[in-house]
Amino acid sequence: GQTWSQHLFSIATGNPRSLTIQHSDEFYLFMNMWAEFKWLSYQMTLKCWVQATEEYNHCLVKKTGQSVIQKNLQALLCALDDIEPKLMNCIVKDEYTSKRNNETFWCHHCSVVPLVKEEQGEKVSPTQTCSRCQTIMYPGAENSPLNHKQGYCTDGVKQVSKSSEDLPPWPQPQGLFSEGCTFHLHTFLLAVQRVYECIFMQGPGEMDLLEMEAFAKLLASCTEICEDGAVLFQLFADFVVDPSIPRNRIVTYNDKQWLRINFLQQL
Incomplete structure (x- = not known):
């Protein structure tokens, strides 16, 4: 398989x-x-x-x-x-x-x-459209909830990268990113487990199809498997990470910052 x-x-x-x-x-x-x-x-x-x-x-x-x-x-x-x-x-x-x-x-x-x-x-x-999520920016009156957030999309990812790196594809699962500046590591690891359960176990890890596809693209593009079997996810230059997991889970590899995904390493 x-x-x-x-x-x-x-x-x-x-x-x-x-x-x-x-x-x-x-x-x-x-x-x-x-x-x-x-x-x-x-x-x-x-x-x-x-x-x-x-x-x-x-x-x-x-x-x-x-x-x-x-x-x-x-x-x-x-x-x-x-x-x-x-x-x-x-x-x-x-x-x-x-x-x-x-x-x-x-x-x-x-x-x-x-x-x-x-x-x-x-x-x-x-009418202006967002370059990332492609929605119309301001369909409603001023301060209308229909309007696009200033600087970031509904999934919390910023509209435009300040560095040369690619932004995560839209739409990422809710809670992974917030206000265009923060990447929530604990929520990310929970999402990894939910996607695994959806793919392999068809269990309780149900996710929206579009979010799961976007998240799968993110994982496929940013994950590397080292010779020792460690599964690493490259962190973003455009986002700060929250302190929701121990700092020793973040390692330096090839001069970049990576998050160890121990859950996948054990599979």
């Missing part, structure tokens, strides 16, 4: 064709469902995305047959990430003509929901 690291890699990568919406049938189905169910980035919770993916795949199979490769939740996220700026651009430029020289399609989808803000007496301007 696969090792735990191989399982993590398979979760983190997935079938490439399941991760994108490419063919016209897939695209038009997505757009029709987007318009019908109003899948807006700033309103969609993880539970909503899971339900949306299940419904999309059900309709996709019904439309194209059982042999079709069903889509991963990430495919819908990427499609929305791609389409919202296009719709906003159409509205700002007041240009809705498609490649077929027809305005019906884009006019219809641009009228579904207000994707741009228009202040009285001012020109229409595009």
